[in-house]
Amino acid sequence: MSESRALQLETALRDAGVRITRQRKLLLSVLADCADHPDATELHRRAEAAGAGVSLATVYRTLTTLQAQGVIEKLEFQGEPARWEPADQHHHDHMIDVETGQVIEFTNDRIERLQAEIAAEMGYEIVHHRLELYVRRKPTA
Structure with a gap:
């Protein structure tokens, strides 16, 4: 998967007119491998x-270009x-641990249904949404 993702990222940069250097190719490989x-x-x-x-400036420019390309x-x-x-x-939605900075992805059908119900009750349908929960571990007793 990461090899095909790296190729997708490289193609997006090429489509934006960015030259693919050895350094950028390695950066794209690193980005593609991120879990x-x-x-x-x-x-x-x-x-x-x-x-x-x-x-670091090249990293920022590359990320901004990849974002603009929608990848x-x-x-x-x-x-x-x-x-x-x-x-x-x-x-998916995200939980952010406020103490460690860890980002946890999650999905929950009940939350999705409830959001759709609330929007419908107010005469809307959801087009896009993001849910971020800022959390900390409960102390153990």
Whole structure:
């Protein structure tokens, strides 16, 4: 999957007129392998560890271009740097651990039904939505 995702990201950059350098190719590979929601600094760190030799400015420009091409989404959680995830994922919501910064994806049919019911009661239908829950672990007794 990550190889096809890397190719999708590369194609999006080419379509935007961006030259694919060795450094960008390594960055795209790192981004395609992400199973979490990294911010630009973390992506830069991972790309550097992979030997990309890419600047943080290039990471930001690349992410912005990929977002404009619709292949990644920018997630802006309260009080956190922007994070990134593939745009082609199934619908899901996020819980953000306020103590660790961990982002947990989840889906819940009851929540989805309730949101649709509330919108319908008010004469609307949902076109798009995002749900973010800011959480902390309950203390153990």
